[in-house]
Amino acid sequence: MQSPVLRLLMRRLGISLIVLIGVSMLIFSIARVIPGDPARIALGPNATTEQVANLRAEMHLDDSLVVQYGHFVADVARGDLGMSLYTNRPVTLDIAQFLPATLELVLFAGVIMVACGLPLGILAARHKGRWQDNLVRLFTLLTVSAPSFVWAVILMLLFAFYLPLFPIAGRISDIYEIERVTGFLTIDTLLSGNLLAFGNALSHLVLPACALALSGIGQAARLTRANMVETYDRPYIEMAQAYGFFPSRIARMYAFKPSLIPSLTIIGLDFAAMLGNAFLVEAVFAWPGLSRYGVAVILRKDLNAIMGTVLVIALTFLIVNIIVDLLIAFLNPRIRHSTRASL
């Protein structure tokens, strides 16, 4: 193991595995808190006592909690999350169907968040204390002050009803028949070579992604500003100013780069928040994603599906965090070129 980045990756994978085991325990214990008999709930009020007893045996509900947890982990490791009571299909299939829509939405929102949040933060830091700074501060405070569903409703009202620029709901208009390859409609439409369909899918994506990104934009901008203001106080910035470099060059090359690293950590956390907020935005825009599925199964107390959904979201978040950590390691020369594991 020569490369420090590789060593970091192995370490992060190890920690993530421990955390994932913990998460599975947590989800398992939440599922066991449920009042009432899961087998009875699964079968409905008309089932006979015998049927319930059979299902209890099948679900290992008569064993001790430790044994039950063992069965749960063994099943999950095989990719078997059980059957959903809501769709009557394996939960794994359901998740495979609905996850890409949510990921597409969250990734697109993430791009918007970075593309708007970082420049706003840089703008505020460069004009610290002046009207630009105050305006950005007001904007960022406003965006984090309402839940995503409020932004979703407001954006929908403004840009889908009053100014009909974007479609109201869904992922794509019904007239397009797109063969499912990746589940990401923007990619699938491009693969099929249908540019009209691509434009249609993209326009469906804009409003939900903006609603999801808004509070993240605020947080990313605030943090970038705070970090850059701190960096601007460093002696080497003064040195660069003394050399007579253009302010834009100082901002770009000397102040922004070191400030980016702490911002990235928070962007990773914002990503987690967006995975949660997707539940709200998908509900408003009738986005057929995992979160909408999650709400549906929760309202029906569909235990297998609830556990599967939460587990997959936690796993997605862990993977994103590993990617963010690697990105930081790659951007930070002190880690990239270090000879010993200093993290």
Added chain:
Amino acid sequence: MIRAFRILSGNPLSLLGLCLVALVVLVALLAPWIAPFPTHNGAVVDFAFANQEPSPRNWMGTDLVGRDIFSRVLYAYQVSLFLGLVVLAIAPPIGAMIGLLAGYMGGWTESVLMRIVDVFLSIPPLVLAIAMMGVLEPTLTNAMLAVTVMWWPWYARLVYSIARSEREEGYVLAAEVIGASTVHIAFREILPNCLPAIITKMTLDMGFVIIIASSLSFLGLGVQPPTPDLGSMVAEGARYLPDSWWLTVFPGLAILVVVFGFNLLGDGLREVLGVNQ
């Protein structure tokens, strides 16, 4: 206190925050007296006035069964503020205690406690609360429980990071040398140094707790009707956009106003107490 108030009131944005928070608290407390239709916080129907747009009689219009939305918003503020206060009375002490123990004791205690905290932090907060509400009955008490469970780890991590750096300070060493007990050092020596950060985070969190709680009820997993709640009011009205816009817009703006107030106040408080992010 007076000095803090003077600094706060020197910044127009912080002052605005203070005013918004004071206003919301006041109207929530006085709701039974100032609401035009005090009985409309429950299961009342008045179909003669159903789904009316804003008018001098109903400032924010009426909902689908004819209840005054302005009155319901005032009562919903009571629910939101109460929930926020309860969560912030329970989660920070629990988190602070665990963070203190982990940060000061170090070693095995630290590893085990902080790994548990990591587990809680590795599920997106809202998802954890949603999953808990999925298996619990949707009531106000359970919503408070679910939000508390997702909230304490953030305080644990905050206090942990402060306690770990304070552990090496001279005054802690001095207390150890004269034989002070672990409990004394953790709670009487280190904890006071964590308080400014904890208090600032609590003010900033009040808004976030209200956001999360209204998100739960937006999904139908929180406070149940007929109890008025800003989140469920938005959810009910969202089906009738854009025609009956007042059903969603006013409760939505009501959330924005209270959370914005707490955020401005918290932001100002951070400067007064000199706490960094």
